[in-house]
Amino acid sequence: xxxxxxxxxxxxxxxxxxxxxxxxxxxxxxxxxxxxxxxxxxxxxxxxxxxxxxxxxxxxxxxxxx
Amino acid sequence: xxxxxxxxxxxxxxxxxxxxxxxxxxxxxxxxxxxxxxxxxxxxxxxxxxxxxxxxxxxxxxxxxxxxxxxxxxxxxxxxxxxxxxxxxxxxxxxxxxxxxxxxxxxxxxxxxxxxxxxxxxxxxxxxxxxxxxxxxxxxxxxxxxxxxxxxxxxxxxxxxxxxxxxxxxxxxxxxxxxxxxxxxxxxxxxxxxxxxxxxxxxxxxxxxxxxxxxxxxxxxxxxxxxxxxxxxxxxxxxxxxxxxxxxxxxxxxxxxxxxxxxxxxxxxxxxxxxxxxxxxxxxxxxxxxxxxxxxxxxxxxxxxxxxxxxxxxxxxxxxxxxxxxxx
Numbered sequence: 001x002x003x004x005x006x007x008x009x010x011x012x013x014x015x016x017x018x019x020x021x022x023x024x025x026x027x028x029x030x031x032x033x034x035x036x037x038x039x040x041x042x043x044x045x046x047x048x049x050x051x052x053x054x055x056x057x058x059x060x061x062x063x064x065x066x
Numbered sequence: 067x068x069x070x071x072x073x074x075x076x077x078x079x080x081x082x083x084x085x086x087x088x089x090x091x092x093x094x095x096x097x098x099x100x101x102x103x104x105x106x107x108x109x110x111x112x113x114x115x116x117x118x119x120x121x122x123x124x125x126x127x128x129x130x131x132x133x134x135x136x137x138x139x140x141x142x143x144x145x146x147x148x149x150x151x152x153x154x155x156x157x158x159x160x161x162x163x164x165x166x167x168x169x170x171x172x173x174x175x176x177x178x179x180x181x182x183x184x185x186x187x188x189x190x191x192x193x194x195x196x197x198x199x200x201x202x203x204x205x206x207x208x209x210x211x212x213x214x215x216x217x218x219x220x221x222x223x224x225x226x227x228x229x230x231x232x233x234x235x236x237x238x239x240x241x242x243x244x245x246x247x248x249x250x251x252x253x254x255x256x257x258x259x260x261x262x263x264x265x266x267x268x269x270x271x272x273x274x275x276x277x278x279x280x281x282x283x284x285x286x287x288x289x290x291x292x293x294x295x296x297x298x299x300x301x302x303x304x305x306x307x308x309x310x311x312x313x314x315x316x317x318x319x320x321x322x323x324x325x326x327x328x329x330x331x332x333x334x335x336x337x338x339x340x341x342x343x344x345x346x347x348x349x350x351x352x353x354x355x356x357x358x359x360x361x362x363x364x365x366x367x368x369x370x371x372x373x374x375x376x377x378x379x380x381x382x383x384x385x386x387x388x389x390x391x392x393x394x
Binding site: 037049062 | 067075076077078079081086130288289290293294297298305306311325327
């Protein structure tokens with residue numbers, strides 16, 4: 001499935017993942033760790049280990065540096 | 067996905083604990099961990115009374131960590147007559163960056179109704195970090211100067227305000243990075259110092275009468291969770307990165323730790339559990355010039371000829387750095 005991923009303040013990209021992918025899998029193309037971001041669906045944070053159930057997410061970088 | 071504790075939607079997954087929590091239960095769990103750390107460290111002395119309260123100075127930079135710490139301390143002790151909170155912010159002379167984060171500090175202190183003091187490198191030390199970073203007379207990272215200056219001002223103002231404790235917002239990631247860096251650098255003496263300076267509980271540390279004792283109540287909470295808490299509680303935290311940030315080695319360790327944590331959840335917690343135990347053993351060995359003990363230990367501290375700060379040398383490191391900047 002295709003999901004639009006917006007890394008807030010940086011870039012927006014369409015990401016293709018398997019149908020059973022988790023929100024954490026959406027981060028792989030951006031080289032971001034689930035421990036440095038929060039994935040937002042309709043403005044609400046979601047647990048990154050859960051299966052993707054939307055076609056658009058925002059990724060909020062919570063940790064700078066590194 | 068439901069919260070483990072109620073039927074609301076979970077907002078986060080803590081892989082190291084195997085838990086999913088909703089906004090409310092997540093925020094409560096952060097607050098609980100901070101309060102437990104304060105209790106276990108014995109932060110509030112049993113000598114504190116409403117008539118003779120303790121003064122706790124909180125280093126408030128305006129970033130997420132110190133904003134969350136100040137918020138939780140105020141929620142916990144704001145009405146406790148045994149504790150007086152003072153927020154202390156430092157302007158390093160970084161155009162734009164620090165001006166914005168100081169606005170966040172002022173907003174937070176006003177909304178919480180706590181005393182807030184602001185001091186500046188320029189007023190106290192006669193230097194601004196923008197100039198220091200440009201001149202760089204010692205050929206070091208800007209953070210190396212800034213760390214020395216910040217510690218000096220936090221320490222001297224905390225003492226001037228009569229502080230019994232100096233609290234900073236270091237989180238689990240910060241402490242695990244420092245632990246790993248000390249270990250990889252083979253610096254056991256630094257590990258021992260870390261224990262007595264801020265890591266050990268107050269009844270386990272050696273008295274360091276020369277300095278205001280420090281504590282880090284957020285050090286059980288992962289960095290991401292501190293940021294998520296600030297986001298969910300809508301706290302006025304400033305999120306930009308310092309324009310001079312350049313701690314390359316710490317950045318490398320940060321990447322390494324996040325990768326380890328992803329593959330082996332709980333790594334940061336286990337590093338700190340083991341490190342604290344080792345640090346206590348190291349502290350015992352190095353105190354009082356133990357058998358292999360340091361003969362240049364804290365017992366030999368005198369006063370800096372120029373500023374009067376505690377130092378093992380004639381002139382303290384801060385004064386030597388300022389002299390180098392002024393000569394450049």
